[in-house]
Amino acid sequence: MTSLSDLHYIREFVQIADSGSISGAAKVLGMAQPTLSRHLASLEAQIGAPLVRRDTHSMSLTDAGMIVLSDARELLTLADRMGSRLRSERRALRGHLRMVSVVDVGQWIVSRVLSRFQKLHLGVSTELHLINRPTKFIKEGFDCGIMVGAPTDRRVTLRKIAQIHRRLVAAPSLLKYHSLPTRPDDLYRMPWLGILQPHFYSRDRVELERSRQVKKLKLSPVMLLDTVTALREAAIEGAGFTILPEWMAGRDITAGRLVQLLPDWHLAPIDLQIAHAAHEHLPQRVKSLIEYLEQELPLEIHRLDLNER
Template structure:
C-alpha cells in the first residue's frame, strides 16, 4: 500500500507534529501512546525513511517529513471540505440539477414544475434541456428527465407520473369543403401530420379506442416532425389532422380555431414518467426533485391505474 492510502496514519502524523509530542497527540486523538507510536512507525515504513527525528528533549521533521506533512495536510483538508460539502448538501438543498424533457412537454408543464420547485428551494439552480432522445441526455450527464412517451432501458430507473390524454383534432378551415369524419375509418382519407420518435410509437399507425372498441388505422402522413408545436401550427393552417395532447390544444379548441374530431374516440394515452440513471448515486437535491415532480404531476395528470 502507498503512503497516502490510509488517512488515519496521515492524520496521526499531522497531529503529532502539531501537538509537539506523541503523548500530547495521543490525548488529542483519544488514543493510547503505544497505538499512536505504532501508527507513526507504519507510516515511516511505507515512506521507506524516517519522517521525524526524535531525542529526549525534542522532535523535528526530516526533509521527507516536511514534504509528507505538507501533502498530508492538503489531502486531509480536501477530505474535510468534501465531507462538509456533503453534509451541507444533505441538510439544505443547493447546487445545480441538470434536467431534460421531451420538447413540448418541457416548454409548458415541466417549466411550470421547475419554477415551483425553485420557488420552494431558492438555493437550487436548474438547467433544462429539450430532447426527444432521452438516452442521449442521460449519457450526457443529466440528473433526471421528465418524458412524455414510453422508455424502457436497464440504464435508467423510471417512475410513472400519470397519463397524458390525447385527442384527434383538425382546423375549422379544413372542413369548409370537407365532411367531418363520422367513424375512425373515415380518418384514413384525410392528410395527417404526425410525431416522430421511438417513444411515441410508429407515426404510420394510429390506434383509437372508445370504451372497449379499438380501431387501428394505417396512415401516410404528409408531414412528420419531432415537435408538437410544429404539428399544432400545421394543423392550425389546415394542412391536415393530427393527434395531440388535450392540454396542448385546449386554447385552440375553446377559441374554435380547432375542432375535436370523433369526440367519443381517443388515442392511446402517453405515459408520463420521470427517469434518472440507474447506476449513479443521487444527491439530496436530485432525490428531492424526483419526489417533488411525482407529487406535482399527480395534480396535473390523470393517475395511471394500479
Template sequence: MDRLTLLQTFVAVADTGGFSSAADRLGLSRAMTSRHVQVLEDRLGVRLLHRTTRRVSLSEAGLGYLERARRLLADFDDAETEVRGERATPRGTLRVNGPVSFGRAHLAATLPSFLVRHPGLSVELTVNDRVVDLIEEGYDVAIRIGRLSDSSLIAKRLGTVAVRLAASPAYLAAHGIPTTPNDLTDHTWLGYTYSTGVAGLRFTSADGRDAVVRLGPRLTANNGDVLTEIAAGGAGIILQPDFILGPYLADGRLVPVLPDWGVPDLDIHAVHHQSRHVAAKVRAFVDHLAECFRSPPWDLSPPRPATRSTR
C-alpha cells in the same frame, strides 16, 4: 494505484485544461498528476488526452469517458454520504432534459418554487423532443412522455395525458368530417416525427369497439407545437396530447375529430440513472414534480372514452 484517484486526476485535468493547474487543485506534483493519467490510459488501452507543449485536449475516447467518470465520482460521493448516515442536502448543479412543448407548458412552471425550496441547487434545463442518452450527454433527470424503451433507467410515473384527434373547422368544412377511424385514410394526416404508433393507430369507441388504422403522413414535424399550428392553418388532421391541444380547442382554432373514439393515454415519467444511492438533488426534483403534478394541470374535460394503456 487506486482507480478512484485515477478518475479524480483525469477529471481535474479535463476540467482545468492542463496538468499544472490540475496538480494545484489536487495538491499533487505535476509529474504525479501526469503519471496518474498515463496509468489510467494504459489500463484502458486508449489515449484519453492529446498533449502538446502548449495545451491538453480530450480525445474522442476521452470525451466519452469524461461524463462516465464524473458520474462515477458523483455516485461515490453520494455513497459516502449514505454510509456516514447523513441526510444529504441537495446541492450542486442539476441537469434536466424535457420535451419542448411540455417544458414550456408545465415543466417551466415547477422550477421557481423548486429553486426557492433548495437554495443550494442550480438547474440547467434543456428542452428538445428527441430521446437523449442521460449518461452520454450528462443529464441527471429527463422527462419522458410515452412508452419507455430504456429498461436500464429508474422511472417515476408522474401522471398520464390524453391524446386526441383534431383539425381546424376550415379543413373539415372543405374535406368532410370523419365518422369512423377508417375514414381517416381519406384525409390528410399530419404526423409527429418521433411518434412510434402512427403506422398502426388503435382506437376504442365509447361502446367498446376496436379499430386499427394505418396512416401515412403527408407532412411531418419534430415538434408538437409547430405541428398544431400547421393544423390550425387548415392543413390536415393531427393527434396530439391535451397539454398542446388545450388552448386551441378552447378558442376554437381546432375542434375534436372522432370524439366518440379514443386512443390510449400516454404516461409521463421522470427517469434517472440506476444507482443504489440516488443523488439527493435528483430525489428532491423527482419528488417535487410528483407533488406539482399530483392534480395534472393539463387535464381537459369531458374525459375521453378510451382507457389508459398499460405500460
C-alpha cells in the same frame, strides 16, 4: 486528542465540573458512575495531568482542570455550532442539476414546475434540456428526466408519474374541404400530420377505441414535424388532422380554432415517466427534485387540463 470519543470525554468533564461531583454528573448523563470515572481517568491520561482533586467529601478542579475547562467550553461551543451548520447545510440543498425532457412537456409543464422548485431551493442551480431524440441518459450527464414511450437507456430507472390524455383534432378550415368524419375509416380521405419522433404516437398509425371496439388505422402523413407544438400550429393552419395532448388542444377547441374529431372514439392515454440513474446513491438535491416532480407534475397537468377546457 482527535477522536470522537475524546470530544465525548471533554463534554463529560464539563458536566462533572458543572455538577460539582462525578456522581451528580453521572445522573445527569444517564451513566454509571464507575464508567464516568474511567472516562475521566482516560482524559487525564491523555492530557498528562490530573483535572479533578478528589477529597473524601468534596471535589474540586486542579489548576490544569481550570485551564482545560475554559478551553473545553469554547471547543464544545465550536463543535455544536459546526454540527448545527452541517445539519442546516443538509436541509438547504446546494449544487447544480441537469435535467432533460421531451420538448413539448418540457416547454408547457416541466419548465413551470422546475421554476417553482428552484425558488424553494435558492442554493440549487438548474438547467433543462428539451430533446425529442433518443438520449444516452447517463453518458450525457443528466440527473433526471421526463420521458414518454419506451426507455432508450437501460441504465436508468423509469417510474410512471402521470398519464397524458389526447384528442384527435383538425381545423374548421380543413373541414370546409373534407366533411366531418363520422367513422374512423373516414379519416383515410383527410391529410394526416405525423411526428418525427414516436413519443406521443406513431408517425403513421392511429388506434381508436369505443366500448369494446378497436380500430387500427395506417395513415400516410403529408407532413412530419419534430414537436407536438409545431403539429398544433400546422393543424390550426389547416394542413391536416393530428393528435394533440388534451392540455394543449382544449383551449383551441373551446376557441374554435380546432375541432375534436370522432368524439365518441377514444385514444388510449400515454404514460409520462420520470427517469434517473439506476442506483440508490443519488445526491440529496436529485432525490428532492425527483420527489418534487412526482408530486407536482401530475397536479400541473391537471391544472392545464382544467384551464384548457
